[in-house]
Amino acid sequence: MTQTYSTDWDIDNYRDDTEPEEHWELRRAFMEAHKGTFSEEYLVALARTFANIEFxxxxxPAPVMIKIAELSKDVAKDYRDSQKDKLKRTFVTASSAAENKIKKRNTDPGSYTSEKKTKK
Structure with missing residues (x-):
């Protein structure tokens, strides 16, 4: 038997004032698609997790990513299709950026390293 949850709560109460319209519409659609399947609190958390992944x-952790992927496949299809041709942001950790900077400095012939100091 599948458990059902209350649907007598207003999704719009969870809209953030600073949230872009596009983000809210997708997060709202996610909640509408699954309202009654999960508790209100859990669905709101899932929707925020979904938005964090998408935007x-x-x-x-893998189990969370798999669950969100399953729940969002129909909800996010149009959005994902619209994003295919847009510029993608790439986030890197600070440690990766520092490591890349050091690697570049050590391989760039014009950069300053201790081996390239000129003697007077």
Whole structure:
């Protein structure tokens, strides 16, 4: 038997004032698609997780990523299709950026390293 949850709550109460319209519409659609399947609190958390993955490129433990992928496949299809031709942001960790900078400095012939100091 599948458990059902209350649907007598207003999704619009969870809209953030600073949230872009496009983000809210997708997060709202996610909640509408699954309202009654999960508790209100859990669905709101899932929807925020979904939004973090879609809009900010966040990643979570594999079971969470799999669950969100399953729940969002129909909801996010049109949005994902519209994003295919748009510029993608790439986020890197600070440690990766520092490592790349050091690698570049050590391989760039014009960069300053201790081996390239000129003697007077």
């Amino acid at each position: 900010m490129g966040c990643s979570y």
